[in-house]
Amino acid sequence: MRYFLRRLVHAVFLLVGVSVLAFVFTVLAPGNYFDEMRLNPQIAPETIDALRTQYEVNRPLPIRYAHWVGSVLRGDMGFSFAYNSPVAPLLLVRARNTLLLTVTAMLLSWGLALPVGIWSAVHQGRMSDRLLSWGTAALMVIPDLALALGFLILAVKSGWFPTGGMVSLHFEDLSFLGRVRDLLLHMALPTAALVLSVLPLLVRHVRAAVSEVLDAPFLLAAEGHGIPPRTLLYRYALPAAANPLISLFGFSIGTLLSGSLLVEVVMSWPGLGPFLLEAILARDLYVVIGGVLLSTFFLVGGNFLADLLLYWADPRIRTETSS
Amino acid sequence: MNAVENDKNVQPLLEVENLVKTYFRRTLTGSRENVRALDGVSFSIFPGSTLAIVGASGSGKSTLAFCLACLEKPTSGAIRFEEREILQFDEKELRGVRRKIQLIFQDPANSFNPRWQVLEILTEPLALQGNLSREEIRLRAHALLEQVGLAAQMDGKLPLELSGGQRQRLAIARALIIEPKMLILDEALSALDCSVQAQIANLLVELQRSRGLTCLFITHDMAMAAHLADEIAVMSKGRIVEQGHPDKILKQPQAGVTRELLAAVPRLDSAPAQEPES
Numbered sequence: 224m225r226y227f228l229r230r231l232v233h234a235v236f237l238l239v240g241v242s243v244l245a246f247v248f249t250v251l252a253p254g255n256y257f258d259e260m261r262l263n264p265q266i267a268p269e270t271i272d273a274l275r276t277q278y279e280v281n282r283p284l285p286i287r288y289a290h291w292v293g294s295v296l297r298g299d300m301g302f303s304f305a306y307n308s309p310v311a312p313l314l315l316v317r318a319r320n321t322l323l324l325t326v327t328a329m330l331l332s333w334g335l336a337l338p339v340g341i342w343s344a345v346h347q348g349r350m351s352d353r354l355l356s357w358g359t360a361a362l363m364v365i366p367d368l369a370l371a372l373g374f375l376i377l378a379v380k381s382g383w384f385p386t387g388g389m390v391s392l393h394f395e396d397l398s399f400l401g402r403v404r405d406l407l408l409h410m411a412l413p414t415a416a417l418v419l420s421v422l423p424l425l426v427r428h429v430r431a432a433v434s435e436v437l438d439a440p441f442l443l444a445a446e447g448h449g450i451p452p453r454t455l456l457y458r459y460a461l462p463a464a465a466n467p468l469i470s471l472f473g474f475s476i477g478t479l480l481s482g483s484l485l486v487e488v489v490m491s492w493p494g495l496g497p498f499l500l501e502a503i504l505a506r507d508l509y510v511v512i513g514g515v516l517l518s519t520f521f522l523v524g525g526n527f528l529a530d531l532l533l534y535w536a537d538p539r540i541r542t543e544t545s546s
Numbered sequence: 547m548n549a550v551e552n553d554k555n556v557q558p559l560l561e562v563e564n565l566v567k568t569y570f571r572r573t574l575t576g577s578r579e580n581v582r583a584l585d586g587v588s589f590s591i592f593p594g595s596t597l598a599i600v601g602a603s604g605s606g607k608s609t610l611a612f613c614l615a616c617l618e619k620p621t622s623g624a625i626r627f628e629e630r631e632i633l634q635f636d637e638k639e640l641r642g643v644r645r646k647i648q649l650i651f652q653d654p655a656n657s658f659n660p661r662w663q664v665l666e667i668l669t670e671p672l673a674l675q676g677n678l679s680r681e682e683i684r685l686r687a688h689a690l691l692e693q694v695g696l697a698a699q700m701d702g703k704l705p706l707e708l709s710g711g712q713r714q715r716l717a718i719a720r721a722l723i724i725e726p727k728m729l730i731l732d733e734a735l736s737a738l739d740c741s742v743q744a745q746i747a748n749l750l751v752e753l754q755r756s757r758g759l760t761c762l763f764i765t766h767d768m769a770m771a772a773h774l775a776d777e778i779a780v781m782s783k784g785r786i787v788e789q790g791h792p793d794k795i796l797k798q799p800q801a802g803v804t805r806e807l808l809a810a811v812p813r814l815d816s817a818p819a820q821e822p823e824s
Binding site: 439440441443444445446447448449450451459462463537538539542 | 649653660661662704706
């Protein structure tokens with residue numbers, strides 16, 4: 224319980240710290256939304272001045288931060304100048320789309336990486352294992368952007384997949400199954416690009432973690448007690464290899480999220496990626512800060528989850544914290 | 547210990563003949579290089595006796611231990627255990643032999659699953675038998691813990707909460723729980739400090755007497771070998787260079803290696819006398 228609380232406090236502190244930094248950096252960056260407005264001859268300077276006062280652009284930084292925090296606590300997360308609406312509802316729709324993509328990619332990539340990595344570790348040094356190592360190394364050096372563009376070309380040339388968006392125009396007219404099929408078709412390429420961008424890393428880590436444990440003396444000792452190989456692998460080696468992989472699990476959430484932003488922009492998936500990019504270009508202050516904060520929240524949440532999993536999986540951590 | 551005469555009617559429990567183990571090592575240039583860890587080792591152990599294999603590090607002692615415990619496959623030679631040639635055994639039969647020849651590692655801490663409690667570690671080898679109830683296993687574990695000098699209440703601890711001596715006692719208890727015919731101790735006392743070493747050594751003598759165990763005691767410590775063993779074999783560079791009764795080895799060492807190992811034994815009386823400064 225104390226472990227749990229301490230982790231939670233850490234997570235909250237991290238979130239507050241990131242919010243301060245994100246706020247300060249975004250506000251202090253030169254230029255803001257209203258400077259762009261000034262370039263438009265159709266808007267009167269008085270209007271702009273009024274807007275500036277309304278949005279407190281001229282007030283001191285700590286006061287603006289305090290007001291923004293208040294707005295976060297009310298569930299608005301500030302106000303978007305461009306959309307003329309509170310940030311939270313705008314952000315949530317996009318976050319849902321991004322999560323749909325990343326969670327699917329997460330499940331798929333771990334679901335593939337675990338069996339492949341374990342298999343590779345068990346058959347260490349064989350031809351198939353070496354080929355796999357070469358394959359993952361090759362995949363790892365391909366940048367995410369190239370992968371995403373490659374899939375886009377595939378979609379355009381073959382015509383099997385839609386080239387962007389999340390649903391077709393006639394989505395509302397489709398039956399339930401038709402909708403599911405439509406959504407899956409749209410998801411296929413961005414998800415594949417994401418999975419391929421993390422999969423090689425995960426496979427290599429799984430292989431390394433398992434093969435290290437396979438060499439551990441306690442496994443040799445168990446073999447000396449006549450324990451058969453299958454039991455050795457599942458009951459001894461895999462639980463012992465879990466720790467680094469659980470930490471990697473938390474980390475992979477972050478990697479997938481940031482990878483997702485890029486893939487979304489390239490494949491025009493209506494998630495946080497294109498939304499944030501647009502907001503940054505327009506200097507839509509609170510949207511940028513909100514997006515950064517939300518990404519941090521997912522990241523910190525993922526690591527918190529990994530910490531809890533570690534606590535549950537490893538009795539050594541439990542005794543360390545109870546004593 | 548329980549000296550057994552080389553009676554013509556008693557067959558050796560374990561007979562090793564011309565055992566060779568070669569490792570391949572890749573050099574920086576990629577060419578393969580042979581390392582002969584065992585270079586034709588032969589000896590035999592009679593039931594109930596203790597043979598000490600003494601040698602400096604790198605002499606092939608541990609390789610020998612792993613080959614005998616069926617955890618490594620020798621390159622050539624023969625190992626006869628209970629008058630059966632075990633190198634021709636398939637994997638399933640080997641598992642049976644492994645249970646009869648228990649190996650105790652130099653570093654017991656690493657030989658335990660770090661996330662298991664003492665009771666789980668201790669009873670793990672029993673899990674395969676499947677003919678014992680939970681309660682029976684528990685009672686047996688507790689009895690054994692007390693026999694090796696550990697408290698039965700310790701069964702809920704993790705290995706990292708035990709001291710070095712306690713870990714080695716646990717390792718011995720775990721090896722004994724499946725009632726092996728033979729115990730191989732690979733530098734099992736070397737990592738412990740002197741007083742604990744003596745305690746564990748006495749425990750071993752006692753256990754061997756009460757259970758009629760056969761022991762192969764692998765060490766670099768000539769004094770401990772002489773104390774525990776009925777016979778000493780000195781190993782160097784993968785070969786046995788000298789073998790005989792401890793008294794004979796101590797008093798009339800033949801090989802140069804033996805003399806070096808004897809010289810390495812610390813002695814109180816040979817401490818350099820301090821010249822009083824004037």
